[in-house]
Amino acid sequence: MVQLQDCLHATSEIMASAESLSKQPPITTARRSRLAVSMILLLLLLPLLSSAVELTFELPDNAKECFHEDIEMGVSTQLEFQVVTGGHYDVDVTVEGPGRDVLYREIKQQYGQFQFITKVQGTYQVCFSNEFSTFSHKLVYMDLQVGEEKPLPGVGEHQTAMTQMESSSLKVHENLNTVLDYQTHHRLQESKGRKRAEELNETVLYWAVGESIAIVGIALAQVLILKNFFGDKHTLRAG
Template identity: 20%
Template sequence: MAATIHITQVFQLLFWCACLYSSRLASGADYDEFDFDGLPGVQHEFKIEVPAGGEECFHQKVAEGANLHMSFEVLRGGTERLIDVVIRNPTNFIVEGHYGKPEIVIQHLVEIAGVYTICVDNTFSRMASKLVYVYIITFVPAEWTKYVQEIEDMDMTVSNFTHSISEVQKSLEEAKLHQASSRMNVVKDWYLIMGNNSYIVKWSIAQICVVVCSSVFTVIFVRRLFKIPNVTPSQKPRA
């Protein structure tokens, strides 16, 4: 079980949360740009220990026209585990009051922008403290719809980008296959050229040898045809 969050810690959390978006919600006009960490609403979830005979209050800044949803559930304390919850608007008027219940769910449409006070009351219990689970979420419907549309548009853009990347990847794979095929063809052509070159060189050398031998034989044969001795067979000078 998570550690119990005391009221001082809750105040510190709300203080820092308020500081984060106070620049946007400083005036009434700024509520048209209601934002919290880039989101069109706020959300808190924590546990709070309410002492016996005591009351714990915390504050939440809410934009005009926002939906305020709160859930309270007594986790531990007493036999019946009952609690009172009161919500006051910025004018200190009680807009919601729920008494003597172990579990409370509140849906409230905010008409006045400002800081709302939420009090968890345990004054009727003199003996037992109460551990209360608190869940709060507030958002402007128009801003939320716009935010959802932006998310959908972003998802569509991401999908289109992913599709484009996939097409590019597919084209790159096809280009790689084409390059591999081209390299294989180049190697095949190189071996074919080298084989043809070797064949031509060998036949050229053979033909050169044949031509040289033919030329030598022709020269010798012709010379022998024109070779006439100076004497006759009887050793007489030829006339």
Template identity: 25%
Template sequence: MRSITTLLVLFLTALLSILPSSVQGAALTTSVDPHTRACFYAWVDKAGEKVGFYFAVQSGGSFDIEYSVLDPHEKIVVTGVKERQADLVFTGNSVGEYSFCFENSMSSFAVKIIDFDITVESEPRLTLPVSAAALLSEHSAPLEESISKVDSQLTQITRMQRYFRTWENRGFATVRQTLSKITWYSIIDMLVMIGVAVAQVYIVRYLFDKGSTKRYRV
């Protein structure tokens, strides 16, 4: 009985050790006014952690933004100008607070709406003794492979959802802009037609005015 309990404890410990790594993250939406800078922060507990940064401009102007990522020492990790979206993963080599900033300095009146998320991923360590891990490696390998495959498929699905959502918003914005242009063109065209008709009436009245001393042959 004791041996069965020991094996069960070892199996559960091994299962916990091969589960996907713990992730701290946040999925957010923010608006950046013209000529303003918005920054968000994430804390890295230890050197070597994986930091993920994704954003996509959903509306505003040409759907582009300036962005920069700074480490705790205010050094630039990555930066970009006139970027519509980005999906980055880098290693946090310094412990401390990382800054993720958006700057809307290119627009004079357009407010940029941005979807983004920041993740800090910590890789777990195997705490089992080497001998116990060796005993369970043969049984845990298929499970570990299945978990890794599911995690990869979920990541692909999430990225596809982000992609379709971004292009849906941009397509809707393009349709709305086109509709606005057609509406204003129709209004201007109607005003021009009314102006021409009114001008023709006054010209005809002027030419055929009875009080006029001039005669015109038609």
């Protein structure tokens, strides 16, 4: 919520900057067009600047999936995972270095987070195992962030202090990244909750059908028993 307030505050700063610019001497139409095109291109490039690997994949029963990433030495890396659907919502996770040395291992975890700094350059491996499950498929979310986010184009080329418009744009960019992260986690929680509700609904339906069949069967049995009680009895006589 604080980040959203910061985002709204940054947006209001942009509006204030625009109002202050409108009070300054008139800007030519060509300059306004170039400024608008630059802002649009900047917004379009924002999703392409992330250095994270984020995906959701299906992990079958008795299966193991591994992902590989080439990372330089001394790079901060963060792994985040969560089991969205399937079984008891658990999975085995292992992170190995270039020499197959185990950096992180968790058994039957529903979710987790692991952050480390690479000590050597090479190929790092992240594995998710569902080999302990005999029939449950899992849907797993993984987010692997390697290094810091790349700076926006042109930010490092500034020889002077940034203007209020540029500072506000950077603030909006940071807040939008936070909003995207919150949205991803909320979607995962919503999907997990919806799947649990569907499974509960299915279980209740099966139990209701079973109980209905049992009640009908018991009623028929009672009718037959009562019918036998009050039916005609034939006696056999020995001749």
